[in-house]
Amino acid sequence: MIHSLFLINNAGDLFLEKHWKSVISRSVCDYFFEAREKAVEPDNVPPVIRTPHHYLINIYREKIFFVSVIQTEVPPLFVIEFLHRVAETFQDYFGECSETTIKDNMVIVYELLEEMLDNGFPLATESNILKELIRPPTILRTMVNTITGSSNVGETLPTGQLSTIPWRRAGVKYTNNEAYFDVVEEIDAILDKSGTTVFAEIQGVIDACVKLSGMPDLTLSFMNPRLLDDVSFHPCVRYKRWESERVISFIPPDGNFQLMSYHISAQNLVAIPVYVKQNINFFETGSSGRLDITVGPKQTMGKTVECLVVTVHMPKVVLSANLNATQGTYNYDPVTKILVWDIGKLNPQKLPNLKGSLSLQSGAPKPEENPSLNIDLKIQQLAISGLKVNRLDMYGEKYKPFKGVKYVTKAGKFQVRT
Amino acid sequence: MRAPPALSASAPRNGSRDSVSALRRSASSAAAEMSASSAFSDEKGGSASEPEYGHDPASGGIFSSDYKRHDDLKEMLDSNKDSLKLEAMKRIVAMIARGKNASDLFPAVVKNVACKNIEVKKLVYVYLVRYAEEQQDLALLSISTFQRGLKDPNQLIRASALRVLSSIRVTIIVPIMMLAIKEAASDMSPYVRKTAAHAIPKLHSLDPEQKDQLIEVIEKLLADKTTLVAGSVVMAFEEVCPDRIDLIHKNYRKLCNLLIDVEEWGQVVIINMLTRYARTQFLNPNINESLLEDSGEKAFYASDDEEDEDKKAEAATLAKRKPYVMDPDHRLLLRNTKPLLQSRNAAVVMAVAQLYFHLAPKAEVGIIAKALVRLMRSHSEVQYVVLQNVATMTIKRRGMFEPYLKSFYIRSTDPTQIKILKLEVLTNLANETNISTILREFQTYIKSMDKDFVAASIQAIGRCATNIGEVRDTCLNGLVQLLSNRDELVVAESVVVIKKLLQMQPEQHSDIIKHMAKLIDNIQVPMARASILWLIGEYCEHVPKIAPDVLRKMAKSFTNEEDIVKLQIINLAAKLYLTNSKQTKLLTQYVLNLAKYDQNYDIRDRARFIRQLIVPTDKSGALNKYAKKLFLALKPAPVLESPFKDRDHFQLGSLSHLLNAKAGGYQELPDWPESAPDPSVRNVEIPEWSKCTSRKDRKEKKVEKPFYSDSEGESGPTESADSESDSGSGSESASGSEESGSGSESEDSGEESESEEEEEDEEDQKKKRKKLDKTKPKKPVVESAESEQSSGAEDRKRVRKAVKNQKSASESESESESSESDDESEEESEEESESDTDIRKKKAPVSKQPPKQSKKESKKETQEMSLLDLDDFEPSPASAPVTPVNFLSSSLVSDLEGLSLTDTILAPTTIAPSGLIKMYELLHRITGEGLGVEYCFSRQPFSPDPNMVAVQIQFTNNTNSETKNLHIEEPRLQSGMRIREFAEIEVLAAGESVTVVMGIDFCDSTQAANFQLCTHTRKFFVSIQPPVGELMTPAFLTENDFKKEQGKLMGMNEISEKLTLGGKCVNEHVIVERVTATANLSRVPCGSDKECRFAGKTVSSGCLVLVTVATKDTGGAQLTVNCEKMVIGTMLVKDILQALSQ
Secondary structure (H helix, E strand, O other): OEEEEEEEEOOOOEEEEEEOOOOOOHHHHHHHHHHHHHHOOHHHOOOEEEOOOOEEEEEEEOOEEEEEEEOOOOOHHHHHHHHHHHHHHHHHHHOOOOHHHHHHOHHHHHHHHHHHEEOOEEOOOOHHHHHHHEOOOOHHHHHHHHHHOOOOEOOOOOHHHHOOOOOOOOOOOOOOOEEEEEEEEEEEEEEOOOOOEEEEEEEEEEEEEEEOOOOOEEEEEEOOHHHOOEEEEOOOEOHHHHHHHOEEEEOOOOEEEEEEEEEEOOOOOOOOOEEEEEEEEEOOOOOEEEEEEEEEEOOOOOOOOEEEEEEEEOOOOEEEEEEEEOOOEEEEEOOOOEEEEEEEOOOOOOOOEEEEEEEEOOOOOOOOOOOOEEEEEEEEOOOOOOOOEEEEEEEOOOOOOEEEEEEEEEEEEEEEOO | OOOOHHHHOOHHHHHHHOHHHHHHHHHHOOOOOOOHHHHHHHHHHOOOOOOEEOOOOOOOOEEOOOOOOOHHHHHHHHOOOHHHHHHHHHHHHHHHHOOOOOHHHHHHHHHHHHOOOHHHHHHHHHHHHHHOOOOHHHHHHHHHHHHHHHOOOOHHHHHHHHHHHHHOOOHHHHHHHHHHHHHHHOOOOHHHHHHHHHHHHHHHHHOHHHHHHHHHHHHHHHOOOOHHHHHHHHHHHHHHOOOOHHHOHHHHHHHHHHHHHOOHHHHHHHHHHHHHHHHHHOOOOOOOOOOOOOOOOHHHHOOHHHHHHHHHHHHHHHHHOOOOOOOHHHHHHHHHHHHHHHEOOHHHHHHHHHHHHHHOOHHHHOHHHHHHHHHOOOOHHHHHHHHHHHHHHHHHOHHHHHHHHHHHOOOOOOOHHHHHHHHHHHHHHOOOOOHHHHHHHHHHHHOOOOHHHHHHHHHHHHHHHHHOHHHHHHHHHHHHHHOOOOOHHHHHHHHHHHHHHHOOOHHHHHHHHHHHHHHOOOOOOHHHHHHHHHHHHHOOOOOOOHHHHHHHHHHHHHHHOOHHHHHHHHHHHHHHHHHOHHHHHHHHHHHHHHHHOOOOHHHHHHHHHHHHHHOOOOOOHHHHHHHHHHHOOOOOOOOOOOOOOOHHHOOOOOHHHHHOOOOOOOOOOOOOOOOOOOHHHHOOOOHHHHHHHHHHHHHHHHHHHHHHOOOOOOOOHHHHHHHHHOHHHOHHHHHHHHHHHHHHHHHHHHHHHHHHHHHHHHHHHHOOOOOOOOOOOOOOOOOOOOHHHHHHHOHHHHHHOOOOOOHHHHHHHHHHHHHHHHHHOOOOHHHHHHHHHHHHHHHHHHHHOOOOOOHHHHHHHHHHHOOOOOHHHOOOOOOOOOOOHHHOOOHHHHHHHHHHHHHHHHOOOOOOOOOOOOOEEEEOOOOOOOEEEEEEEOOOOOOOOOOOEEEEEEEEEOOOOOEEEEEEEEEEOOOOOEEEOOOOEEEEOOOOEEEEEEEEEOOOOOOOEEEEEEOOOOEEEEEEOOOHHHHEEEOOOOHHHHHHHHHHOOHHHEEEEEEEOOOOOOOHHHHHHHHHHHOOOEEEOOOOOOEEEEEEEEOOOOOEEEEEEEEOOOOEEEEEEEEOOHHHHHHHHHHHHHHHHO
């Protein structure tokens, strides 16, 4: 299975190596560097690279390449999924998964990697078990550790690992028992030039933050579960109950976790909250162009659209932009050729507009294609699909928990072709 | 201190020593070089003695040179303070992490292997695993510590000792490892057994000679039925002996049933293995259809909710064909993997998808599409792999992804590699109906800024055009328009594609050829030029005027052309010479002469060869006549194929599939067998139970049948209708329906109990040890349809206490009950309908049938009634037993009989566990240096504190000297737990034994109580872990109280399981004995000899624990535990199940 892991930053520095079997020289990464150079963009590096004796499977996350070395047949997704899990664990432990935090917590990182794989096969990947084995660093604990010389390594047996519910540890106690659920929906859409929807679907997740004592057994039910087209669950959810009754029954992990993700397919009608009127022209002569973008509300269900941002990847020949925004600020980065227009709140009375001229590299032919616009937005207190949580029941414990549900709609991969 | 010579010989490692400093250097320079290879050569060359300044915590102070480095670390390691040691180890580990060499510290580190501080210990392990291979001799010093660790009472320590021992890759210790693995494989802790499974591949890679012995261990562990072990042992199986498929037979059903509860990584491995297994053992479900046939795919698009319709359609289509009967085990696998499509882990979803792709009947494969499309939302790496697999799938089964066409539309922000894969999928999905939308989509892609992607799009258009005749002209026109594109790459790509398209119907397109001839002046891309020349040569008859002119131009520029263009010029010349020699003779000569002196030998050869062929000379002979045929033969149009064609001979989702090449260790996916191997190999032999097993097979088949075949019309819905219509007529139809009724009912128990049986042997050996794996690795049990069964066992009681008047009431009750429980049934919804019909069927005979049954049928009849009576689940005891109609005849006799029997049963309220108190070992006499300690749960109330469990401890002094001052120290307890120690034993003479009693309040948990047992010389860490059955004391209830209490503890607090009684559980007495031996409960009087009830209270919190065992004639039984504490309930169920199935 997974033989070794190398962490490499964007600049090509190899800053951590870990071997689960015999040591493999880091020179094996040369093949990776070669592929990296060829790919130009970091996300174009092929996830699987073949070398004469090994296979390199890598992921790119938070500006770090996680390069694992494989010697024999193994499902590539197995490795990819595991590497992402490693990155998520780091994020969970250190707040962010970056080169600096990894370097600062080298020993904990190493201990974690040691526990997560045995001989290349995943051993403990549940964050609850890991946290019992190795406590995450906190400022207080770091201070205490420096003074007393004690450690981050847990002394007790991780009970979760042995129980039927490995994701939850025993003996959880809280003074305030609370359970919060965030229903987050993202609209993935492609709109064409005229504004008609080429493709639209909704991807939703329910993130939970459950802080309940003991062994609560929760049941979450929806007003309209039939809406959900395709779902995937955290391992704690009982599939059978979902299949037979369309309720989500589970013993929750402690703390933050993603309860489920769902998909509302293109077959259903998806409400598109905004429309975009755009007009981008490049002139044959004079090496210039015109840009005129207006954004307006479409189907917002009476809510306000916030955090509206329009991002345009301009063609290479665009040197600068001289624009005028009626609302918000715009910024054109001539190096990355990205134009970002940060609008903020959408005011239906006075539609925001961005207008002006673009100057092109002189002598270069005019670009054939108009750049497409990527829209970012947020609507609070609304699940655009209309999904509603009906109730949350708790069994198995006697106290009364505090419960809360929040809805947010965001733009996912929301693109307007021009 | 220098590194040992052996080490410095290995260049890369030596180089890596300085790589950290090198990295630091390069990091500080803002524009760091990408090329690591250059960085590496630097490092290798870099002198080892270069002074290094510690900027990072890992290297601490300033070292003057390499010789002196690490001295301070050594000092710290040698100190007495744990904190210093820890600090040193942390730095060393940080060095290792950066790839710096720390091997010279080995002697200093290895000393600390026995360190008490757990973190130091862990870090030492990390170090050992890294360097032991290089320093084998020194590593041996640590072995004894691990051997000691292997005997530790704490399972975590045993496991970690085994883990490190097996990881240090020192060949000398192979025998020790082998021994340790064998021992750990029969450890009572599943966690240790899991570690043993992990150790197997390690040992195998270290010494392949051990394979045979390891296979034995694997075989043993495969029989393990905890979910914790399953994934790891299958992993070991895959690495050590993937070809020993025979080892799987006996465990196949168990693995299928456990699958959903195994951790996600194990699931992937098991599913992949089972795919291979199924390919060798079952028949091809699509045997009757050609794979590429498109009919019958309508059913694909149905969503889960419409499953029933789906199944019906499927059954209908299948009914037309020759009967193919799916092996029930094949179905079991498909059914149990299906819910995993909902997993959050992409690897699991992919594993299930490939299983369905390779194993499922065609009509069912469609369900995976949705899940795969969902994965496309994930990280781009996941997308990449999934798209590769989808591309392969779309070639074979286009239909299933068609509804998701739009999900493969490309966004400008996708990485190029993803774009190209999506394009591939879109092309594969194109057909007559959707081509117009796809082409419109392609049109937008052509305008993209990403040129590689544009080129791929043009090729995709070409492929669509060749595959779909209707749009060929449209595509061609579109491509021709692209010829005027400003981007040369686009033009070149279009030319190449147009060339291929024209080849299909050149006659109609001479204008396009002319147009292309004009382009030759402007296009510089060699491939495109070559293509145009070939086109003109090939179709020179369609453009007779232009062709010679093109040749003229080309002759002028011949010397400056690329090789492929030159070859095509020669070709063009030859063809023109043959068709139009008048105009082109001289030109051809000229070109051939130029080619004759070309630098490229290929071109020189070609020129020579062509000259001989086309220019008639006296030497050239016969070939010359055929030159025209040779050159101007009609050439078949090229078929534009997907690069993913035929990739599916690799198992999907595998690395080999992704690379389209066999990776090391890849196991071929076998072809379906011609005829199915004997399915009985998967039966688990239990002699006394073979009857039931075979019966179960039959039943299972019956249950499944409506979904894939109706050919054997002996059961199923059709029949039920019949039996209903003439149900009044007599015993025949009644017994028929009975049979199918009991079939669906006990199928579940069949499967369950089988796994119980498997466990039996293993458990036998372990019987005397304490058991840690109390918790059953099942999902928290949903109450299931099994309530039917429990009541089934009660029927004997009913025989005796026949009461007529409540018949109708109970009927309606039972009906509602059973339909309720159907929902929660562990079986799939498929069976729901089945059992519904059963109920209907049964109702009919019951209500109508005159009591005429002969005696021998009455037995069957009791079986049947089971579905109807659930009176025991009524909270009020007043709803007394019910009389089934057929017993009316013998009612009076049985009435009396029943009454008398009831009395006798009421008498023995508790049966004491006669001499069944198990002794557990607390301290082995070897580890205890002569002091052996055993303990048992005496089941006496602990008088000083009623909330404590009394533990009787027996000390035996096996030494030749006295042991003094035996007492307990430093209890380390879970929160809430308390210990009441025994009084210190002052002297224990040699050879003597003494028994004391202590009390422990376990807080109703099976957490171990850890403490130290001290003598005057030594201290031993010991732990007592109670079996769940010892956490309770008997409670004395009447039957009525029992029912009342049971009524209060329904729902979540009730757990019931079906089981098969072991061979020895022949009568009630044995059952009672077994149950009371397992748990400290008392018998509750009960009016039936088919049912045993027990009650108890947990010791510390006094929660009621109610147990009901209802036996059935078939040898099965139903166990119900009601307890407020669900964890206790679950564990108790498991223990009792185990006890009863032995």
